[in-house]
Amino acid sequence: MRKLLFLLLPLFCLAQDLKLDHSYINEADFQVGDTITIKFNTIQITENVVPNLYVFDYEYNNKLLQKITHRFKVTDNESNTNAQVSLNHWDGYKYKVLNTYDENDLSAQYLNGWLNRTQVEGDTDSYPADNDWSVERITIQDGVGITYNNTLIEVDFKIKDKINTSYTNYNNVTHLNWMRAEDNSTSTQYDVDAMQQKITLADVEGGDAGSVTINLKTPNESPTHYKYNILNNSSSVATGYFDANYQAIVTGLENNVQYTINIEVDNELASDWLDDVATVTDVFLVFKEAIKAGSDPSGSTNTFTHGIQFLLGEVNNSGNVDFDDSYVLLSHIMNENVSEWFTSSTNGAKNVWGEKNQYGYSTNEYYFGQRKDFTPTDANKVFDFGHGLIGDVDFSHSFEPIVKENTPIARGVVQSSSENLNLDISTSLVNDKVELIVELKKEDLAGMQFVIQFDDTLLEFEEVQFNTGNLLTNFATERNNKLYFGSISVENTENIKTGKPYKIIFNPKQAITNTSGLIYFQTTDAVTDEGTKVILKIQ
Amino acid sequence: MKKLLILLLFISCSETIYIENRIQEVPESLFMPQPTGLKLESYIVKDKVRINTKLPSDGKYRIKILDFSNKIINQEIITGKEGDNILNIYVNSLPVSSYNVELYTNTNNFIGRQTFSMN
Numbered sequence: 069m070r071k072l073l074f075l076l077l078p079l080f081c082l083a084q085d086l087k088l089d090h091s092y093i094n095e096a097d098f099q100v101g102d103t104i105t106i107k108f109n110t111i112q113i114t115e116n117v118v119p120n121l122y123v124f125d126y127e128y129n130n131k132l133l134q135k136i137t138h139r140f141k142v143t144d145n146e147s148n149t150n151a152q153v154s155l156n157h158w159d160g161y162k163y164k165v166l167n168t169y170d171e172n173d174l175s176a177q178y179l180n181g182w183l184n185r186t187q188v189e190g191d192t193d194s195y196p197a198d199n200d201w202s203v204e205r206i207t208i209q210d211g212v213g214i215t216y217n218n219t220l221i222e223v224d225f226k227i228k229d230k231i232n233t234s235y236t237n238y239n240n241v242t243h244l245n246w247m248r249a250e251d252n253s254t255s256t257q258y259d260v261d262a263m264q265q266k267i268t269l270a271d272v273e274g275g276d277a278g279s280v281t282i283n284l285k286t287p288n289e290s291p292t293h294y295k296y297n298i299l300n301n302s303s304s305v306a307t308g309y310f311d312a313n314y315q316a317i318v319t320g321l322e323n324n325v326q327y328t329i330n331i332e333v334d335n336e337l338a339s340d341w342l343d344d345v346a347t348v349t350d351v352f353l354v355f356k357e358a359i360k361a362g363s364d365p366s367g368s369t370n371t372f373t374h375g376i377q378f379l380l381g382e383v384n385n386s387g388n389v390d391f392d393d394s395y396v397l398l399s400h401i402m403n404e405n406v407s408e409w410f411t412s413s414t415n416g417a418k419n420v421w422g423e424k425n426q427y428g429y430s431t432n433e434y435y436f437g438q439r440k441d442f443t444p445t446d447a448n449k450v451f452d453f454g455h456g457l458i459g460d461v462d463f464s465h466s467f468e469p470i471v472k473e474n475t476p477i478a479r480g481v482v483q484s485s486s487e488n489l490n491l492d493i494s495t496s497l498v499n500d501k502v503e504l505i506v507e508l509k510k511e512d513l514a515g516m517q518f519v520i521q522f523d524d525t526l527l528e529f530e531e532v533q534f535n536t537g538n539l540l541t542n543f544a545t546e547r548n549n550k551l552y553f554g555s556i557s558v559e560n561t562e563n564i565k566t567g568k569p570y571k572i573i574f575n576p577k578q579a580i581t582n583t584s585g586l587i588y589f590q591t592t593d594a595v596t597d598e599g600t601k602v603i604l605k606i607q
Numbered sequence: 608m609k610k611l612l613i614l615l616l617f618i619s620c621s622e623t624i625y626i627e628n629r630i631q632e633v634p635e636s637l638f639m640p641q642p643t644g645l646k647l648e649s650y651i652v653k654d655k656v657r658i659n660t661k662l663p664s665d666g667k668y669r670i671k672i673l674d675f676s677n678k679i680i681n682q683e684i685i686t687g688k689e690g691d692n693i694l695n696i697y698v699n700s701l702p703v704s705s706y707n708v709e710l711y712t713n714t715n716n717f718i719g720r721q722t723f724s725m726n
Contacts, residue, residue, distance in 0.1 A: 289676075340702070494669065494682045523700040549700065584670045584683040584708075585655070585697040606679040607715065 085117040089263035100229045100275030107219045118213030124247035130202045131233045133225040141219040151210035162198035163245035172262040178246035229275035238269035273324035277444035282316040285454040285467040293337040297330040326443045333417035342413040346459035347593035348517035349601045353461045354381045355394035376428040379436045381461040383410035402543040403552040410459035418458035427454035428469025462601045486601040495583040504572040512596045513564045517554035519591035524549040527574040536569040633691045645710040645719030652723045660692045667713040
């Protein structure tokens, strides 16, 4: 019976007497790099329990927290000014909870999980190695009872970036392992439970965002000619070019920081195609919009189907789309540059861009939907940006806005995206002259445009013979070794005649055997009388 | 010995007959054993390159030059004759790149293809 009482005595004594708590004292709005302070204190549960010795272990994740310093606070309270304190530190270990006891039963974990762990069969190692964790042991002893509710110690940590770790969040970055609470004078040990055993830092923002992907949305076939510049508070933090997959993989950005991105065409790289952006289709569409001609004979019908076309078609900086804009574009395809406000090899690229889902849709914040900011987070590191070019109302080189649900489409002519047309263009040596002939079978073309480049060391341009119809505006301009020619039905009352509407004649400067390679078919474009872009495929 | 004398006598008395066939002189570099096809004199080209278009019959044919995306950037209609036709491809107006040259009948039946690169 006596033995039984001795056996039960520790159990009675180990009823819960106090709690050990630890918590951060900062506002819970953490950023990577912030310093947080964790305080430790005890809370009395049972009256007349006055331990004067505390020994406890806690551990912290050293991949997520970097210890800065610690301050014992127990001596700040009037009762324990003479307390002796000690802190020991080990890196590379983590406490292995003895599962036969509750994890939060700190005194049981002390007694069985640590002190007598070697007696646990098959589970003798209380502190196996673990490079992610560091252990600290705090010892406080005093001649009098250590007061409750007062802070025993504060430990400062810096929040580390988790980017190069195996951790995806800041859950359970600390852990109370065990505690010995004792009245030294009587060797009475008290039962200690954990109040908050683990600390989780929720919603830690900032930090290296890792690889952030910017997707360039454009139908252009030269994505590598597009460059980006990412800014933070007007300072550039990352620059580069998009790759052949229309992507930029950007590093060095931080999570939860808002960045601005500029996307521009490199004018030097793109010099070969900038003149192809605004073509006869654009001229035709702008002209139709200017006269408000559509399917409705009563007039005042929009041709444009997206609001952003009013931005792309405003090429003379007048503030609206009118006849002058169509004149500017018509001049351009005739190789006359009369405005600096649209995309061409002379003017350079005039860039428009915005986040894909906003691009094209004006709000009070975003002019024509040009939302240029993005914020990487743990959950989102991929951003899509649409890009357009002023002068390109047919979206041949520009991202066409996504039609939002419930977004009204302008009434009138709704352009289908495009259609294909096989076209026969060939050169021949005829009576010692080089002839280029365009053969056309399609009847509803309201505009055609060609840019050809010829070998001016061997050829001299003589003339263009038009057989397009009586009411069409024809044009042909030679500049350097290029010839710009075509037609447009500005009145939209007559289409280009079928047959052989264009014959170009060159005089050889020296004897030639044939004509292969002498003329390079650089640009071709056409538009129907309904405003549909026609992609010409030479057969 | 008698037989040999008779043979020599026959040879010395026979009339020599020359049959003249007009053929276009084809450089060895452009010679094609096939009955039809296309051959380039060089696959690295500067200024121009000679080609042999070996045609099945007299008539019109198409020589097409295609860029890397198979877009036709030049097309010539030639009037050729059966057999070898030595022509040129002039490349000064073309952007420096690699191109395919293709030979077709006038009705776009394929005959041959070659590739050249500019430097």
